[in-house]
Amino acid sequence: MAKRIPTGIKGFDDLVQGGFPEGSVALIIGTPGTGKTLFTLEYVHNGATRFKEKSLYVTLEQSLDDIREQAKQIGLDLKAAEKSGMLTLMHIPIHSFNTESINEIKKEVQKKGIKRLVVDSLSTLSVNAPVYTPIKDIALRDIMNYKAFFSPPILGDFVVKRFIYGFLYDLKQLGCTTLVTSEAPEKGEYLSRDTVSEFIADGILLLNFEAMGGEFSRSLLVRKMRGTKADEDIHPFEITEKGVVVHNLKN
Numbered sequence: 001m002a003k004r005i006p007t008g009i010k011g012f013d014d015l016v017q018g019g020f021p022e023g024s025v026a027l028i029i030g031t032p033g034t035g036k037t038l039f040t041l042e043y044v045h046n047g048a049t050r051f052k053e054k055s056l057y058v059t060l061e062q063s064l065d066d067i068r069e070q071a072k073q074i075g076l077d078l079k080a081a082e083k084s085g086m087l088t089l090m091h092i093p094i095h096s097f098n099t100e101s102i103n104e105i106k107k108e109v110q111k112k113g114i115k116r117l118v119v120d121s122l123s124t125l126s127v128n129a130p131v132y133t134p135i136k137d138i139a140l141r142d143i144m145n146y147k148a149f150f151s152p153p154i155l156g157d158f159v160v161k162r163f164i165y166g167f168l169y170d171l172k173q174l175g176c177t178t179l180v181t182s183e184a185p186e187k188g189e190y191l192s193r194d195t196v197s198e199f200i201a202d203g204i205l206l207l208n209f210e211a212m213g214g215e216f217s218r219s220l221l222v223r224k225m226r227g228t229k230a231d232e233d234i235h236p237f238e239i240t241e242k243g244v245v246v247h248n249l250k251n
């Protein structure tokens, strides 16, 4: 069994035999406000402070000050972890994201010896994929195989899928244990909006927030985890001032 990378998140690691498999790339999928950002912030914060592993948090959505403020809501002091040199925050504004950005991340990973990596979020990227996919990267032969080649929406969709595939592949090559957040689609047959990332990723966590008997409740499900005997139950998930907590009803 691959070495496990513990999150230190209360109640979570036991569900996946001690943590994420080292070097794997997992998607954290959920609708807005389900806790994707907070879960992944706690993963890097604990990594940097408790497990002494260099961690990098890449946000495409929020400013670094926003991220630091958000972390405070669950009792995480990112500034202190940054000062110690164990945690690095990086903001790549989506309008400046381009094919060089993965190299920027790679440079940082190699320079600092990063072990834990988060990208928040993939959905931001997929919405913008057609803008920064250079035409030369769209192989004509691929498009020719596609029956509806003349339809712009389908061509756009094709570009997004290709991009997502390439981006997750590149992330995997970095060798870090990586979490990537992704927005869930409205109910349908796919888990992710882009419909391909779920097949490429090594692991998938689904975060949910829905009405149950008149009350809203949060839950977490380990939907897939390659190389792991994962727990298959839906677990209550709580966001508290002291971090996120996964409850196990069987314990």
Ligand SMILES: Nc1ncnc2c1ncn2[C@@H]1O[C@H](COP(=O)(O)OP(=O)(O)OP(=O)(O)O)[C@@H](O)[C@H]1O
Pocket (backbone or CB within 6 Å): 030, 031, 032, 033, 034, 035, 036, 037, 038, 039, 073, 074, 183, 239, 240, 241, 242
């Ligand atoms: N201390 C706290 N106690 C309870 N709930 C909290 C606390 N701090 C934050 N929250 C809740 O956590 C939610 C935000 O979680 P988070 O930002 O991680 O979601 P997200 O899935 O990343 O959302 P988005 O898709 O919009 O980026 C908010 O709805 C907020 O109400």
Ligand SMILES: [Mg+2]
Pocket (backbone or CB within 6 Å): 036, 037, 038, 120
């Ligand atoms: Mg978020």
